[in-house]
Amino acid sequence: MRATLSTLCVTAVFLASGLGWGAGETSASSSWSAESCPTLREGSPEELGLDSTPLVEAADRLRRWAEPATGRPLFAGAAVLYAHQNVVLRRDSAGYALRYADGEGRELPGEEQRPAGTGTVFDIASLSKLFTSVLVMRQVEEGALLLDAPVSRYVPEFGDNGKERVTLRQLLTHTSGLEPFLPLWRDWPDRESRLRAVLAVRPQVPPGSAYVYSDLNMIALMVVLERVTGLPLDELLRRDVTEPLGLAGTGFRNADDPVGDVAATEYQVVPARGMVHGEVHDENAWSLGGVSGHAGMFSTIDDLAVFGQTMLNGGCYGGARILRPSTVRQMLTNHNDAFPSNPRGLGFELDQPFYMGGLSGPLTAGHTGxxxxxxxLDPLSNSVVVLLTNRVHPSRDWGSINPARAAVSDALASVVGRGDGNSP
Structure with a gap:
């Protein structure tokens, strides 16, 4: 499922935007040095001739969602960052990184609670998939992987049970036919058997016949990466992305890492983990040692803004290049024309108003966790919105934060003149 007209449209938009997409096509790994690419700097809406009122109003809503006058909060704590034209317009935080003692919502004593700040480290859940996708595409650039090669070329046992023709592209676009989830932590005893279960699973639907969002796709891609590079995923991430970009607050965590300013997540009874704090929330990622292709990473709003700006720059930031411009174009182009309700780039979601709000459009990319x-990421306005919350603290059953996701995107859309600033 190759995008043709879509690719031409994306290329034209990015070349016209002047975001560095026409820069040289040297191999990303031949050297970490690159031409001087745009970096984020501190600023304000006013210095760009913009009205900051929508962002101020969004900050007030964020606080009210975190600490409502009555009832449960929409989320325990949150941090948000808005960037436009390489300027960080505003950061805000609200609520608590740690507030509750158990899953029933009983609060810790005040002195044991911890407020959320703009530097708080959050479990980013499925935003991890974007980093896995970047690592895959770096290996494609190196010639170690081919997008349309069968996965079984690199991991032979994956070809069992009707998966012999499933390609890397299908894993990245969630068109492999694999089911969404397996309870790896519950039904298999160790990392090795859990990974074997993922590789052996039979497709839920014929490969290429439907869009089925699946964590198993990204776990399989982790195995592919580890086989072709000889490195575990966390080391590969550090070498190829976080160190070159200077993302000191981003990565996988070990169980013995100090908690520091890390937001707590859920009080888990099954499995009996108690209050999950400093370890990955996702049970399958936890059962794989905290490192997985689908979840497990932690990050901050500033680090994710740098990552987002790197993609908008065409794969570089400052003096570091992690991807070629043509590779980024591929990643942010729709490859799911056959499934119009589920436009996807390679790893990235496209045009999702439920969280992209007024910034949404055919070229707008992103993901949720x-x-x-x-x-x-909005290429049309060169804008980035990062929202991090611990909405599962203390329970995943307290509800969706989609209203907040759309609201912060709407706020920036209003400021920069994208859409009407009011998501559906």
């Missing part, structure tokens, strides 16, 4: 996170 189960813990209450979202990243939105």
């Amino acid at each position: 189960y813990t209450g996170t979202s990243l939105v």
Whole structure:
């Protein structure tokens, strides 16, 4: 499922935007040095001739959602960052990184609670998939992987049970036919058997016949990466993305890492983990040692803004390049024309108004995470919105944060003149 007209449209928009997409096509890994690419700087809406009122109003809503006058909060704590034209317009935080003692909502004593700040580290859940996708595409650039090659070329055992023709592209676009989820933590005893279960699973629907969002796709891609590079995913991430970009607050965590300013997530009874704090929330990622292709990473609003700006720049930031411009164009182009309700780039979601709000459009890219996170990249206005929350603290059953996701995107859309600033 190759995009043709879509690719031409994306290329034209990015070349016209002047975001560095026409820069040289040197291999990303031949050197970490690059031409001087745009970086984010501190600023304000006013210095760009913009009205900051929508962002101020969004900050007030964020606080009211975190600490309502009555009833449960929409999320325990949150941090948000808005960037436009390489300027960080505003950061806000609200609520608590740690507030509750158990899943019933009983609060910790005041002195044990911890407020959320703009530097708080959050479990970013499925935003991890974007980083896995970047790592895959770096190996495509190197010639170690081919997008339309069968996965079984790199991991032979994956070809069992009707998956012999499933390609890397299908894993990245969630068209492989694999089911959404397996309870790896519950039904298999160790990491090795859990990974074997993922590789052996039979497709839920014929590969290429439907869009089925699946964590298993990204776990399989992790195995592919580890086989072709000889490195575990966390080391590969550090070498190829976080160190070059200077993302000191981003990565996978070990169980013995100090908690520091890390937001707590859920009080889990099954499995009996108690209050999950400093470890990954996702049970399958936890059962894989905290490192997985689908979840497990932690990050901050500033680090994710740098990552987002890197993609808008065409794969570089400052003096570092992690991807070629043509690779980024591929990643942010719709490859799911056959499934118009589910436009997808390679790893990235496209045009999702439920969280992209007024910034949404055919070229707008991003992703959400189960813990209450979202990243939105708008190439048309050169804008980034990062929202991180711990909405599962203390319970995943307290509801969706989609109203907040859309509201922060709407706020920036209003400021920069994208859409009407009111999501559906």
